[in-house]
Amino acid sequence: MGARIVNAIALQNTGLEWTLLRTGAEKTGISTPPKLFALSPGTQPTLREALAADLPRLATDLRQALKGISGPITLGIPGSWAFMKIVSLPSPSPDEIAGMVELQVDKFAPFPLDALTFSWEVLHEADGVSRILIAAMKLDLAESLGQCFKSAGLLLDRIDLNLIASLRLIQAVPGQIHSVGRQLLIFREAGQCDLVLLHDGIPAILRTLAGFDGMTDEDINDEIAHEAMNTLASLEAEQGGQLAPVSLYFRGVEPVELAGMLHQRMGMEVITASFDNFPPVSRGLGQRVLSGGPFNLAPLSWESIRNRKTALRRLIYAAIAAIALWLCAVLTLAGLLMAQRRNQTRAQARLVSLAAPAQVVRDLQSRVMGLDQYHDRTHSALEALREITEALPNGIELKSFTYRKGKSVEISGHAASVTLVYDFKKSLDDSLLFAGIELGRTAPDNTGRESFKMTAKLPGASE
Numbered sequence: 001m002g003a004r005i006v007n008a009i010a011l012q013n014t015g016l017e018w019t020l021l022r023t024g025a026e027k028t029g030i031s032t033p034p035k036l037f038a039l040s041p042g043t044q045p046t047l048r049e050a051l052a053a054d055l056p057r058l059a060t061d062l063r064q065a066l067k068g069i070s071g072p073i074t075l076g077i078p079g080s081w082a083f084m085k086i087v088s089l090p091s092p093s094p095d096e097i098a099g100m101v102e103l104q105v106d107k108f109a110p111f112p113l114d115a116l117t118f119s120w121e122v123l124h125e126a127d128g129v130s131r132i133l134i135a136a137m138k139l140d141l142a143e144s145l146g147q148c149f150k151s152a153g154l155l156l157d158r159i160d161l162n163l164i165a166s167l168r169l170i171q172a173v174p175g176q177i178h179s180v181g182r183q184l185l186i187f188r189e190a191g192q193c194d195l196v197l198l199h200d201g202i203p204a205i206l207r208t209l210a211g212f213d214g215m216t217d218e219d220i221n222d223e224i225a226h227e228a229m230n231t232l233a234s235l236e237a238e239q240g241g242q243l244a245p246v247s248l249y250f251r252g253v254e255p256v257e258l259a260g261m262l263h264q265r266m267g268m269e270v271i272t273a274s275f276d277n278f279p280p281v282s283r284g285l286g287q288r289v290l291s292g293g294p295f296n297l298a299p300l301s302w303e304s305i306r307n308r309k310t311a312l313r314r315l316i317y318a319a320i321a322a323i324a325l326w327l328c329a330v331l332t333l334a335g336l337l338m339a340q341r342r343n344q345t346r347a348q349a350r351l352v353s354l355a356a357p358a359q360v361v362r363d364l365q366s367r368v369m370g371l372d373q374y375h376d377r378t379h380s381a382l383e384a385l386r387e388i389t390e391a392l393p394n395g396i397e398l399k400s401f402t403y404r405k406g407k408s409v410e411i412s413g414h415a416a417s418v419t420l421v422y423d424f425k426k427s428l429d430d431s432l433l434f435a436g437i438e439l440g441r442t443a444p445d446n447t448g449r450e451s452f453k454m455t456a457k458l459p460g461a462s463e
Helices: 047-053 055-065 093-109 139-151 160-172 215-237 256-266 281-289 300-374 380-390 416-430
Strands: 006-010 015-023 035-038 072-077 085-090 116-126 129-138 155-161 184-191 193-200 202-209 246-250 270-274 396-404 408-415 437-440 451-456
Touching: 006 281, 015 281, 035 047, 035 281, 047 055, 047 139, 047 416, 072 139, 072 160, 072 281, 072 408, 085 093, 085 202, 085 256, 116 139, 116 202, 116 380, 129 139, 129 202, 139 155, 139 160, 139 437, 139 451, 155 160, 155 281, 160 184, 160 193, 160 202, 193 215, 193 396, 202 215, 215 256, 246 256, 256 270, 380 416, 408 416, 416 451
Parallel strands: 006 072, 072 155, 184 246, 246 270
Antiparallel strands: 006 015, 015 035, 085 129, 116 129, 184 193, 193 202, 396 408, 408 451, 437 451
């Protein structure tokens, strides 16, 4: 497999994080240390509003921050930029799932389908039921992202979710996820909070809380605690199960007040952990690309444009290669043809000279083999019958014995039980007289006994 480079960028509410992953023949997924870049929304409240109102300025900042990057880019967006839902569906073909997903998006997204771009991936599959993550985002938001990167001289190829990449990184660390019961994960970052409720280690509910502008820290913590309790209650009503301690992951300063409020309100142990103790989110995004997952919120029109450009490049390269090959063929065809004719002539002459001696040898081999078969009594019918009789257990009655010299012995009979048949075959398997034993299909007869057929191959039968 050839080398591959993946540019993964996690877009957050305060900036972006970039990681470059390289793959090669010997190592896979070797990443550079992540680089952090601040990306100011300018006069707008958030980066999302800046995409709509201040895109040229944002593209300039993006060009300066990501100077020197080349190749396709995978972009992870905050969960508040998308609409997410986890559903359980039957497990038909991927095409049928795609149709079901479209119906689900039409139900939970607050915009018509033609104003959205959406994608999905299977989180878990068992007993004919698939637990599927569905995400959708506004089409104009995705197009604004693409235009921003294009104005910065960059190629945006995929759009993923930071939340899912973070969850995959946490799941890869032993001891973080409980495989039985319910577990609530809270991801607290600047400007938003993600809630992930797991059931038996598999995500069951995703919720993103945002819009904290103008709220005090106490009000924000109260809102998070309230939604956390509602999330737990919704799954308890459906599935129940034991409850693991709440895991509170944070970026920056530890949210001690939030942890205390959650413990007080929910009466549960709250374990805090910094995102700094885990691999960067951008690396998780790159690993998702390398794993070949189908999830991609980029509009389908981007893929058609890329396919046309790729097809045009391939056509040009193919034309150049075809011309070069044609010239080489014209220059070498005559010489190769003459060399081939000379080799063919020599080979035909050699074949004619060896034909008669080869036939003499084959005839002699046939005579020798025939003499060996008729003079060697080791594998005679009598010896075969003796060997079979000695291996015959009590409870089995032979019905027929057919000996084919130099080939095989076919026997059939009745047994009191199928176990006796298998014991009989095992005894013959251990015999040095036969090269192999094949047991045909056994079946009970009208007397209640087990009828069977068996073929014992003699040495040299396959030659």
